[in-house]
Amino acid sequence: MTLLNIENLTVSFPQHDGVVQAVRGVSLRVSPGESIGIVGESGSGKSVTCMAALRLLREPPSRIVADRLELGGVDMLRAGRTQLAAVRGRIAAMVFQDPMTAFDPVFTIGHQIVETIRAHRDLSKSAATTEAAALLARVEIKTPDAILNSYPHQLSGGMLQRAMIAMALSCRPQILFADEPTTALDVTIQAQILHLIKQLQAELGMALIMVTHDLGVVAETVDRVVVMYGGRVMETAPVQDIFDAPLHPYTQALMASMPGRTPGKQRLIEIAGASPNPANPPTGCPFHPRCAVADAQCAAEAPAFRALSESRAAACWRLA
Template identity: 50%
Template sequence: MLDHTRRKSESDAAHPLLKVENLSVRFDGAPAGINVVDDVSFAVAKGRTLCIVGESGCGKSVTALALMGLLPTPPARIVGGRALFDGKDLLALPDRERADMRGNQTAMIFQEPMTSLNPVFTVGDQITEGILRHRKISKAAASERALEMLRRVRIPAPEKRMRAFPHELSGGMRQRVMIAMALANEPQLLIADEPTTALDVTIQAQIIALIHQLQKESGMAMILITHDLGVVAEVADEVVVMYAGRVVESGPVEDIFADPQHPYTIGLMGSVPSLGRRQGRLTTIPGTVPPAELMPRGCRFSPRCPFADQRCVSDPPPLIELSPGHRARCWYAPLELHREPIR
């Protein structure tokens, strides 16, 4: 079964819908040579889910906004790489063509629906506007499509909610509205940027299950940005672990969970609570993600890593392939050869 899954993953990777190659983003005023997203590469195929994980400040959201063409310029500038979407480089498209794709072939769900929805327009008007922007249909037909989408995301009394304003809805219902808006034009690629951050645990599970079910029904590709490894284990096909703007590990979800090979990935997994009787305390990773002005010269994780030595401090490690599709950016991978901290 695992071999079949691996072969399918490799086949999909050979024909990705989106292929990001060496994406680099820089903010004005950052120290010379320091990018907030640095040489990031990954791919996602139709019907597949790629999860990007990491702490706040690791560059996950900046990566997503760069792909959607939503980074404010200035201060942000894309200084390298390309993003091939169905053969077209998203990063090289004219603004008008990019806007025509956004909300149509590509769509995004944001972290906080209250700040993403317009408070002075009804839910129905906001969903209908997006449909009319990309489809040559009547306003009545667009309104009917909006109502259909509210039904699909399982909002109770959808006819009533069409006339409601965002502040009249709960956080969970507002996020369902955002999902309805994102999927109204049947995009080929959905980017969901921590879509459950502001919701309580029960509603989080419902929203993730809803997005996953709608994805299976439509066959779209999805990039899910999250810090919740429980969600990753449930929905991901491939995983990208980011730290301080760089990919530190990537590969099929089975490999990442069964054999994590970067100390940062191991630290993230050790910090996840589990059901049942607890054996000792949860693992913590000392320190924080460094700001641009304090970025280490070598491995960006070296100040927090128990394995780091002088080479880690002075030389940035390459992203090396450990097994088919499984890569890690560490001088000491595979870590089985270094069971004890080197310090």
């Protein structure tokens, strides 16, 4: 059974000087309980892919086209408003990057968790409040009742992100999208939150999509990695394979340029150039202008995403 099934997804935004294609032909399948990391830089299309999967982008202006977009058996492309609302929070929940802006500032944390529970489950207000307190305890908050009665501005980023996770888990979703959940947090808090997400994922048996720019976050949390660049998937592989033997030139370059890999003050291996401009992407493979092994074919035509083994696949002419 496939929980999330995306085939050939394209997301575009019209802009004053043309159409920006944020996602260009992405396919992704996630099974129940699986944990996947989507790695990419800004403009790679990683967040937009997740937002599109939940149909959270404003349409118009954005335009979503796909051969298939199914979440928990629901055809997300054809689902109406009520059906979408039933999927969101219930089948698939999402945790966002900046916990400081993710809560409505005029309501208490408790109010916001309770309204989530009551949107999907037939519970009284007091039963839902009890449940909310239990959820906060579950995310290792020591004083759940105090936090329930707090307003967002009264809490730290780490505490808010815990509450956010508790809220996301309140209706036992089958899949959790975590979009850079630790980027806005301090290093030590990041480690705690990642640990918490990993632990809850295992305990609840839900699938996880961890969206991040940080290879370290991926190394810590997921089983399989999807590397995105310029709106396309470059490579996918089990997490250990990606770190032991990256195949795509972009993945290889990204690994090699990570600072702090070896002791001592030293120049790093750098990737020349800048990320592609989504409004004016290069022809062919999006990485070819910065790629050390690119040739005329790479500039002329985008390589197809093809399986290289049972568990690995990549989009690169050099890997044919």
